[in-house]
Amino acid sequence: SAVISQKPSRDICQRGTSLTIQCQVDSQVTMMFWYRQQPGQSLTLIATANQGSEATYESGFVIDKFPISRPNLTFSTLTVSNMSPEDSSIYLCSVGMTGSFTEAFFGQGTRLTVV
Amino acid sequence: SQQGEEDPQALSIQEGENATMNCSYKTSINNLQWYRQNSGRGLVHLILIRSNEREKHSGRLRVTLDTSKKSSSLLITASRAADTASYFCAWGTSYGKLTFGQGTILTVHP
Numbered sequence: 001s002a003v004i005s006q007k008p009s010r011d012i013c014q015r016g017t018s019l020t021i022q023c024q025v026d027s028q029v030t031m032m033f034w035y036r037q038q039p040g041q042s043l044t045l046i047a048t049a050n051q052g053s054e055a056t057y058e059s060g061f062v063i064d065k066f067p068i069s070r071p072n073l074t075f076s077t078l079t080v081s082n083m084s085p086e087d088s089s090i091y092l093c094s095v096g097m098t099g100s101f102t103e104a105f106f107g108q109g110t111r112l113t114v115v
Numbered sequence: 116s117q118q119g120e121e122d123p124q125a126l127s128i129q130e131g132e133n134a135t136m137n138c139s140y141k142t143s144i145n146n147l148q149w150y151r152q153n154s155g156r157g158l159v160h161l162i163l164i165r166s167n168e169r170e171k172h173s174g175r176l177r178v179t180l181d182t183s184k185k186s187s188s189l190l191i192t193a194s195r196a197a198d199t200a201s202y203f204c205a206w207g208t209s210y211g212k213l214t215f216g217q218g219t220i221l222t223v224h225p
Contacts, residue, residue: 006157031211042203043158043215092157096211103148104211108157 002027006093006107013083013114020079021110023093028073031096033104034066038089046091049076083114119185121204121216129224134191136219138204139184145207147180149189152201152218161189161202194223 003026013019023032032049046066047055055068070076080087093107119140128134140147146165150158164171164180164187171178177190191198201220205213 033212042218043205043213045212045214048212090156094211094213096207103160103163104205104207104213105160106150106158 002029002095002097002105004093004095004105004107006110008110009108010111011113013112015084015114017083018079018081019083019112020077021091021093023076023078023107025074025095029095029097030073032070032076033094033096034068034076034078035092035094036089037092037109043092046078049078080112083112085114088112088114119204119206119214119216121202121219123219124217125220125222127222127224128194130194130196132194132223134194134198134221134223136189136202136204136221138187138189138216140187140204140206140214140216141185142206142214144182147178147187147204147206148213149176149178149187150203150205152203158203191221194221196223196225199223 005024007022034046035043036046037043045058046061047057049055049068049070051070065081067079090109090111092109094104096104121138144166148163149161152158162173162178164178175192180187199222201218203218204216207213
């Protein structure tokens with residue numbers, strides 16, 4: 001299993017600013033993922049954070065808006081850039097363990113409100 | 116949309132009753148998982164069923180998987196007020212990358 005610490009747990013930000021969310025895992029993991037959950041909606045994968053290389057983004061998400069860092073096997077950051085009210089969501093970090101039949105572990109999420 | 120569907124979108128029952136939620140997906144999978152989310156926070160993993168399994172139990176939870184119909188169901192027996200939450204199915208590839216269903220909001224009344 002893995003324990004994930006995500007910071008901050010919530011924030012209220014002004015439009016046009018940026019927020020960086022941190023995800024720390026208590027063990028080395030191969031895969032780290034970032035999801036967005038818009039109000040009343042399900043989770044949508046933003047990107048896979050790759051250690052030592054650029055993140056892999058899903059359709060509809062771009063690096064300029066959601067830059068991601070993955071400096072080592074236990075840490076990743078997601079930045080939400082030039083925020084607008086439409087970015088108000090819960091952002092969740094997730095990790096996957098090696099192997100084909102494994103659960104994913106989630107942080108507690110960051111609840112972002114943009115005003 | 117690559118996301119599947121869950122039904123019902125919302126379910127309201129009395130304590131002690133059973134709750135059944137259904138999930139349909141669109142792609143080939145190697146596993147399907149169910150998660151619970153309380154108050155819009157982090158997800159709690161409930162159960163994982165592999166593509167070569169048809170049924171799995173964990174406590175009061177029973178999950179079925181029909182790969183020919185690309186569907187799964189989650190049954191919670193003898194529900195409790197503490198089961199009130201949102202429930203999501205998700206199907207995965209290797210290493211934990213998941214696609215989520217739309218979710219079911221379950222309310223259990225004392």
